[in-house]
Amino acid sequence: MNDNGDNGNARVFGLTPRAARWGLGLSLAANFLVLGLIGGMALKMGDDGRKGPRFHFSEQVVNAAGPERRDAVRALVQQPRDREEQRAAKRARWERMVDLIAKSPFDAGALSAAFDDSDKRRAAYLEERNAAMVKALALLTDDERAALASELRFHLERRAARD
Numbered sequence: 001m002n003d004n005g006d007n008g009n010a011r012v013f014g015l016t017p018r019a020a021r022w023g024l025g026l027s028l029a030a031n032f033l034v035l036g037l038i039g040g041m042a043l044k045m046g047d048d049g050r051k052g053p054r055f056h057f058s059e060q061v062v063n064a065a066g067p068e069r070r071d072a073v074r075a076l077v078q079q080p081r082d083r084e085e086q087r088a089a090k091r092a093r094w095e096r097m098v099d100l101i102a103k104s105p106f107d108a109g110a111l112s113a114a115f116d117d118s119d120k121r122r123a124a125y126l127e128e129r130n131a132a133m134v135k136a137l138a139l140l141t142d143d144e145r146a147a148l149a150s151e152l153r154f155h156l157e158r159r160a161a162r163d
Contacts, residue, residue: 057152061136064148069139076136093118 012020
């Protein structure tokens, strides 16, 4: 027997060799479990962190167009917008709404008008975007629109099954 009473077996972190082996085995098993969970979630997630593959209607419309019309459809669907200007305007609208919410005495009429203004801006944007989509869809042939509708139905059914 040694001075420490372990029959010549070296201790690891104060544990007997058998307990150290068990601890190492459990640690490895836990690590593999965590890696498996993380890997499984990474495989299940789409490109931008949502469940399932990424789906954008505008991309589907562009992909449905024949090669000779694809550039024209892309130009209609993906019209460039000044994102910095949009973000600055949105930030200013939100700051105004926050100021109106914090204002004392509370002015419900002014806040309601600010919400209505925000809704009108959003509606104008949606109207412009929807008009562009209608023009883009008008460029597709009947067969291309039927194929697009079939693909959209597939995505809707898959989403309904997932929800």
